Amino acid sequence: MEKNCLKSKVWISVLALLVAMPIFVVAVSWFFPERELWAHFSTILLPNLISATVVLLIGVGVGVTFLGTILAYLVVMVEFPGRQWLEWALFLPFAVPAYVLAFVYLGVFDYSGYVQVWMREVLGLSGFDIRAGSWAIILTFVLVFYPYVYMMARASFKRQKVNIIEAGRLLGTSPLRTFFKISLPLARPAAAAGLLVTLMEILADFGVVSLFNFDTFTTAIYSAWGDFRSIEVAAQLASLLVLVAFFLIYFEKKARGQAKYYSSDVVNKKPYRAFGIMGWLISIFIFSVFMLAFAMPMLQLIIWGWAYSSKELNVRYTDLIISTLVLTVSATLITVSIATILALPNHCKKNSSWLKSVINIATLGYALPGSIMAVGLLYGINQVSAVSIYFGGQSINQIIFGSIALLLFSYISRFMAIGYNSIKASAEQIKPMFTQSARLLGVSRLRLIWQIYLPMMTPGILAGGLLVAVDVMKELPATYLLRPFGWDTLAIQVYELSAEGLFERAAIPALIMVLFGSVLMIIFQYLDKKS
Amino acid sequence: MNIKIRIVPALIVLLLVVTSVGIARARSEDLVTVYSSRKEHLIKPLFESFTRDTGIQVTYLTGKGGALIERLKLEGKNTNADMFMTVDAGNLWYAATQDLFQAVQTQTLENNIPSHLRDSKGLWTGLSVRARTIVYSTERVNPVDLSTYENLADTKWAGRLCLRTSKKIYTKSLVASMIYHHGINKASDIISGWVNNLAATPNAKDSHIMNAIISGQCDIGLVNTYYFARLITKNPNVPLKLFWANQDTTGVHVNISGAGVTKYATNVKGAIKLLEWLSNAKAQAIYASLNKEYPANQNVISDEVVSSWGSFKQDKMNLEQTGILQADAVKLMQTKGYR
Numbered sequence: 001m002e003k004n005c006l007k008s009k010v011w012i013s014v015l016a017l018l019v020a021m022p023i024f025v026v027a028v029s030w031f032f033p034e035r036e037l038w039a040h041f042s043t044i045l046l047p048n049l050i051s052a053t054v055v056l057l058i059g060v061g062v063g064v065t066f067l068g069t070i071l072a073y074l075v076v077m078v079e080f081p082g083r084q085w086l087e088w089a090l091f092l093p094f095a096v097p098a099y100v101l102a103f104v105y106l107g108v109f110d111y112s113g114y115v116q117v118w119m120r121e122v123l124g125l126s127g128f129d130i131r132a133g134s135w136a137i138i139l140t141f142v143l144v145f146y147p148y149v150y151m152m153a154r155a156s157f158k159r160q161k162v163n164i165i166e167a168g169r170l171l172g173t174s175p176l177r178t179f180f181k182i183s184l185p186l187a188r189p190a191a192a193a194g195l196l197v198t199l200m201e202i203l204a205d206f207g208v209v210s211l212f213n214f215d216t217f218t219t220a221i222y223s224a225w226g227d228f229r230s231i232e233v234a235a236q237l238a239s240l241l242v243l244v245a246f247f248l249i250y251f252e253k254k255a256r257g258q259a260k261y262y263s264s265d266v267v268n269k270k271p272y273r274a275f276g277i278m279g280w281l282i283s284i285f286i287f288s289v290f291m292l293a294f295a296m297p298m299l300q301l302i303i304w305g306w307a308y309s310s311k312e313l314n315v316r317y318t319d320l321i322i323s324t325l326v327l328t329v330s331a332t333l334i335t336v337s338i339a340t341i342l343a344l345p346n347h348c349k350k351n352s353s354w355l356k357s358v359i360n361i362a363t364l365g366y367a368l369p370g371s372i373m374a375v376g377l378l379y380g381i382n383q384v385s386a387v388s389i390y391f392g393g394q395s396i397n398q399i400i401f402g403s404i405a406l407l408l409f410s411y412i413s414r415f416m417a418i419g420y421n422s423i424k425a426s427a428e429q430i431k432p433m434f435t436q437s438a439r440l441l442g443v444s445r446l447r448l449i450w451q452i453y454l455p456m457m458t459p460g461i462l463a464g465g466l467l468v469a470v471d472v473m474k475e476l477p478a479t480y481l482l483r484p485f486g487w488d489t490l491a492i493q494v495y496e497l498s499a500e501g502l503f504e505r506a507a508i509p510a511l512i513m514v515l516f517g518s519v520l521m522i523i524f525q526y527l528d529k530k531s
Numbered sequence: 532m533n534i535k536i537r538i539v540p541a542l543i544v545l546l547l548v549v550t551s552v553g554i555a556r557a558r559s560e561d562l563v564t565v566y567s568s569r570k571e572h573l574i575k576p577l578f579e580s581f582t583r584d585t586g587i588q589v590t591y592l593t594g595k596g597g598a599l600i601e602r603l604k605l606e607g608k609n610t611n612a613d614m615f616m617t618v619d620a621g622n623l624w625y626a627a628t629q630d631l632f633q634a635v636q637t638q639t640l641e642n643n644i645p646s647h648l649r650d651s652k653g654l655w656t657g658l659s660v661r662a663r664t665i666v667y668s669t670e671r672v673n674p675v676d677l678s679t680y681e682n683l684a685d686t687k688w689a690g691r692l693c694l695r696t697s698k699k700i701y702t703k704s705l706v707a708s709m710i711y712h713h714g715i716n717k718a719s720d721i722i723s724g725w726v727n728n729l730a731a732t733p734n735a736k737d738s739h740i741m742n743a744i745i746s747g748q749c750d751i752g753l754v755n756t757y758y759f760a761r762l763i764t765k766n767p768n769v770p771l772k773l774f775w776a777n778q779d780t781t782g783v784h785v786n787i788s789g790a791g792v793t794k795y796a797t798n799v800k801g802a803i804k805l806l807e808w809l810s811n812a813k814a815q816a817i818y819a820s821l822n823k824e825y826p827a828n829q830n831v832i833s834d835e836v837v838s839s840w841g842s843f844k845q846d847k848m849n850l851e852q853t854g855i856l857q858a859d860a861v862k863l864m865q866t867k868g869y870r
Binding site: 040044045106110111112116117127129131132210211212213215219222223225226227228229231371375378379381382480481483484485486488492493496497499500501502505 | 564570571572590591592593594595597598601602605611625696698703730731732733734735736737738739742743745746747748758761857858861862865866870
């Protein structure tokens with residue numbers, strides 16, 4: 001066994017390090033210091049950008065945690081009118097790309113949008129600049145990213161034994177007190193895991209912040225690259241972002257328990273029933289979140305897209321849809337396969353801090369802005385080619401450039417964290433007892449994997465796969481930079497049209513994308529219910 | 532244990548299979564490949580028309596200017612691109628400094644495109660002209676008060692000005708022209724003045740600026756004229772008008788979109804043919820009507836809407852300057868807090 005353990009350790013390490021390659025490439029940039037640009041950045045830009053980023057992280061962090069947890073608690077623990085469908089409706093906003101929600105919100109709530117026009121003309125109030133300060137962008141981010149916390153917290157609440165809560169009730173504690181004293185502490189690790197993903201998304205975001213013209217740390221990365229043509233400084237700044245992500249993961253690990261996106265024990269019996277006014281108030285609250293995060297933006301997109309549908313929808317959309325689906329399916333399959341290998345229970349991992357850290361590094365890509373990851377990859381491959389040519393070999397550029405492999409690689413590296421976290425949570429449920437008894441019965445490891453591990457991990461693998469698929473479909477910056485000819489996706493169509501201010505036309509690809517995402521989320525829901 | 536050893540090679544094989552699917556298509560004389568930072572919906576009709584005229588197919592890849600330049604640099608000799616097409620003279624200048632173009636000097640191009648819109652060594656050719664000027668509310672601004680870009684820094688515009696974000700290439704080039712005409716110190720005062728006069732956080736898009744003026748958030752702004760053309764085509768009664776800036780001084784700030792044949796083009800002949808075709812009257816008319824820009828070919832009449840604004844004096848600053856001074860312009864805006 002010792003020898004086998006070593007072998008699998010090597011394989012897993014190689015696989016994990018391969019996934020983490022863009023991060024290492026980005027780190028290599030520190031060998032090329034650029035003092036002058038750093039002097040400008042550190043005195044003029046960074047102090048403000050860092051404080052703005054911190055404000056955003058705290059604001060959105062608090063917001064998604066509160067909203068996600070409260071919604072999850074209500075749908076799991078309380079029976080109220082409309083709960084059945086609101087519970088799944090709350091998943092749908094996950095299918096809406098952040099930049100799409102941002103451009104809809106700007107269209108509706110900006111000074112010239114309907115809401116402010118109505119406020120001025122009907123209510124006689126004076127208008128305001130929604131892009132001033134940070135509250136509007138924080139609210140937008142909260143509505144886009146609360147599903148991460150909601151999904152995690154909901155799964156966790158579902159696993160809480162109703163009898164604990166019933167015991168509390170029999171002892172006369174109020175529902176509010178039960179929530180704070182029993183449910184919330186138990187759900188904390190799950191909420192923390194959802195929060196972590198949200199924070200990494202925000203660190204890497206470029207679309208929403210640029211629409212709001214809100215400067216964050218990524219602004220500096222793009223400025224170094226776009227304005228000052230220094231890939232090195234851009235990569236150096238990006239590597240600092242990865243460092244922050246590393247610390248976030250470290251703190252989250254301390255807070256985490258068996259957090260996961262899906263639930264296995266379904267609580268059919270609700271401990272609380274909200275009757276009358278109270279029940280309706282809860283329904284209205286949840287319905288308004290759904291309205292703001294999904295229904296209203298979709299309605300706006302439909303209104304925008306309607307007039308242009310005959311003009312914009314053409315044969316080309318078949319290509320766009322096929323490219324999007326092929327990329328999504330292949331990236332998801334590969335990501336999930338690798339994540340499964342990394343997450344398979346393995347007696348090596350229990351006491352190997354090396355393996356644990358290598359796998360952790362493999363999940364850091366989520367905090368890298370997509371375009372920095374893409375440039376990192378191009379840069380890395382170019383270096384490999386240079387070395388290869390130096391030793392009289394061939395350049396590998398022509399094989400790699402313009403190929404779909406590089407793009408898939410960037411998806412895998414970027415979304416490994418999403419797939420892995422979900423799959424690992426299901427792997428952790430496999431009790432060592434199963435393995436030991438199977439082993440005693442002389443089962444080979446192969447059979448152990450096929451007949452015990454994989455079936456038990458299936459819910460996690462499916463959940464992870466669906467989440468990765470939605471994320472890949474929405475991905476923009478890496479796709480924009482790395483896609484080969486003829487591989488335009490729906491996300492790119494949305495970007496190209498909206499970048500020119502053609503929101504009416506951009507609404508059409510955006511709607512198609514949300515439709516696909518929603519279908520995936522409904523499948524996710526269905527599987528979740530079945531499990 | 533074995534399963535892992537098998538899964539990993541299987542994954543590698545899968546990757547290779549998928550790779551081969553995406554490997555660049557076979558090259559031929561009948562195919563020109565273009566990297567373009569002009570958006571797809573603006574170039575596709577042109578390329579389709581070119582194919583109908585010549586039988587030469589065009590494939591293209593769109594992306595952000597800076598990113599495509601990096602990609603071309605990294606791809607080097609192995610690039611698929613025969614032509615690189617982008618907006619902003621600064622980007623063309625930068626691509627030229629990175630040795631990405633080859634010189635093309637033909638009679639057709641010289642006849643069609645005036646020399647100040649072409650690179651002196653023939654590395655790139657301007658294909659359309661875009662003017663950035665003042666747009667104002669006809670309800671709240673008396674055009675008598677308007678004069679120059681510099682004048683927008685005057686305190687009389689305090690709380691009345693809308694600008695586009697400093698991250699956009701059009702803003703960077705305009706500020707570069709301020710540095711070119713006035714030197715860094717005076718330019719710095721102008722930028723400070725603009726920032727102090729802002730009515731709202733700088734907008735991400737020109738269309739937002741015009742909406743802001745219509746709804747009364749501000750009274751005056753700077754836009755590329757084709758955005759204004761789009762707006763009035765859709766809604767002819769908007770209470771907005773264009774004002775040609777700096778007519779008594781340096782002239783309206785203009786920029787170009789343009790293209791060049793890449794250094795390592797495989798189909799040089801086809802690429803030159805495409806470039807020449809793009810400069811001819813037919814293509815220039817499509818350019819002018821598709822995006823309501825000014826044709827680079829002076830023999831072509833602008834779109835109807837566009838010509839209704841009358842003629843104006845252009846800033847004749849050598850467009851290379853927008854590239855040379857761009858980093859200074861960005862530093863200046865960042866220092867003055869122009870988001």
